[in-house]
Amino acid sequence: MEYSIFDFIGLMGALGFFIYGMKVMSEGIQKLAGSKMRQILGVMTSNRFKGVFTGFLLTALVQSSSATTVMVVSFVNAGLLTLTESIGVIMGANIGTTVTAWIISLIGFKVKISLYALPIIAFGAPMLFASKSKPKALGETLIGFALLFMGLAALKSAVPDLKSNPEILNFLQHYTDMGYLSILMFVGIGTIVTLVVQSSSAAMAITLVMANQGWIPFELAAAMVLGENIGTTVTANLAALIANVHAKRAARAHFLFNIGGVIWMLILFIPFLNMIGSYMESTTGHSPFVEATAIPIGLSLFHTTFNILNTVVMVAFVGKIATLVTKMVPSSGDDEEFHLEFIGMNIMPTPEISILEARKEVAKFAKVTTKMSEFTETLITKKQNKSRRKLMEKMKTYEEVTDRMDVEISTFLAKVAEGNISEASSFRIRALLSINNDLERVGDIFYQVSLTIQRQLDSEQWFSKDQVANLVEIYGLLDHALAVMRKNLNSDYSSVTMDEALEAERAINAKRNELRREYLKKVEKGEYNVKDAINYIELINGCEKLGDHVINVTEAVTGQI
Secondary structure (H helix, E strand, O other), X not given: OOOXXXXXXXXXXXXXXXXXXXXXXXXXHHHHHHHHHHHHHOOXXXXXXXXXXXXXXXXXXXXXXXXXXXXXXXXXXXXXXXXXXXXXXXXXXXXXXXXXXXXXXXXXXXXXHHHXXXXXXXXXXXXXXXXXXXXXXXXXXXXXXXXXXXXXXXXXXXXXXXXXXHHHHHHHHHHHOOOHHHHHHHHHHHHHHHHHHXXXXXXXXXXXXXXXXXXXXXXHHHHHHHXXXXXXXXXXXXXXXXXXXXXXXXXXXXXXXXXXXXXHHHHOHHHHHHHHHHHHHXXXXXXXXXXXXXXXXXXXXXXXXXXXXXXXXXXXXXXXXXXXXXXXXXXXXXXXXXXXXXXXXXXXXXXHHHHHHHXXXXXXXXXXXXXXHHHHHHHHHOOOOOOHHHHHHHHHHHHHHHHHHHXXXXXXXXXXXXXXXXXXXHHHHHHHHHHHHHXXXXXXXXXXXXXXXXXXXXXXXXXXXXXXXXXXXXXHHHHHHHHHHHHXXXXXXXXXXXXXXXXXXXXXXXXXHHHHHHHHHHHXXXXXXHHHHHHHHHHHHHHHXXXXXXXXXXXXXXXXX
16 A cells, blocks of 8 residues: 555644644643742742752643743743743753653553543533633643544554555665664754654654654654754744843753753763663563564653753753853843833733733833933933933934834733733733823823923023922922832732822922922012923923823722722
């Protein structure tokens, strides 16, 4: 019987079936664990061993090292993890991904779980129509689990039988008896397969099926597993292409860690495999070098042992890896003021993570508005400054930046809100949208303030010394209010109170009232010319308006929206 193009298309369809099941199950688990992700990450400190354990735990939960590493890059991008912490998590993720291989080896080949797939779907399907997000996510997880093993069963059926298609074995024989060159070739094949299917777990399933069917011997299947360890790093590096420099370094560290492990394993490859074979023969009575059906367990054992040893070897060099990737991916300078820094990536399947990224971006947005306050103080106190024109241009540029940040952050949050989110996540999104709107208004008002200062300069009648001193004082109070606002935005929202922000806002209002009364008295006495002093009182009123939007931000942080 010849293996036709339709048989090959069927094989690709079976592979797609398997990958789709894995995707549905992984996303369902992530939604279930989403609210807990932050608590899990909370155990991480500079202690690299805790990071390794956390990476293992996350990957065991979401059943995808690619999902974990992309998640880690996302956390680094959002400033929630340092580079050193992220390297530890990535090391743990490599161990966690071996859990998938064990599930497939122990259940997929031993138990005909595909027979139970339809009853599992029948149990999970009604949950999809639940009003609450948790049962819905559980339903997705169960259906994904069933589809994954139905896909695996389809994959095994689609792989051609060597007894009926001996020409396939003959084709492979040309590449399996080239000694060490064959090993290196199959490392490359494993890398390419992982790149194509974009999942090391799916690539591992393909390798297990090929080995179980007797296509390739144990040593070449193990070489493919090493290649899959290289290929899986590409997903994180692709995710980091549109991320900041810190995330790029985390992704590059993942590549170095995995490629370093593959290199030392290739040096010890044959003796290491012989050790695995001897262990299996002494404990199970079956050798993966002799029996094709023993290869899946042998590969799983090799995969786990290699990743654990690689982590043990490399964990001592976390600091050196961090230093090396910092040199490999140098910073282009200080943080770019005019680009989104934290949410330049694709939206994560877990809304909790996307909301954390947006929070970081909003905190940076506040930093931009604080810069505008600094420019305003300079414009008030240094009217003869030769760089005043450049400063005015900067104010205009920053105002345009705040408009752009407002649109981009709001668009991002709107996309997050389209997903399957909880009521708590929905409330946090509304709060961030409110904060975002107030910060954009702050940028607008600061720009209007700069135009008022420009009008006063153009009139060639500058403010008196007393007026300048009063403006410096009230805008100094605004600076304090902005500092409180930024502190609140960078804090855990649940721990923020209104007390300090209210005190700062009351101080601005009190000063505004005092200066207005003084202004009216001096106008009445003829000490101020109304035409000359109109810009002065406009700057005072502008400061009070700014204070109103600043207090609105803290109100949104504390949930008063």
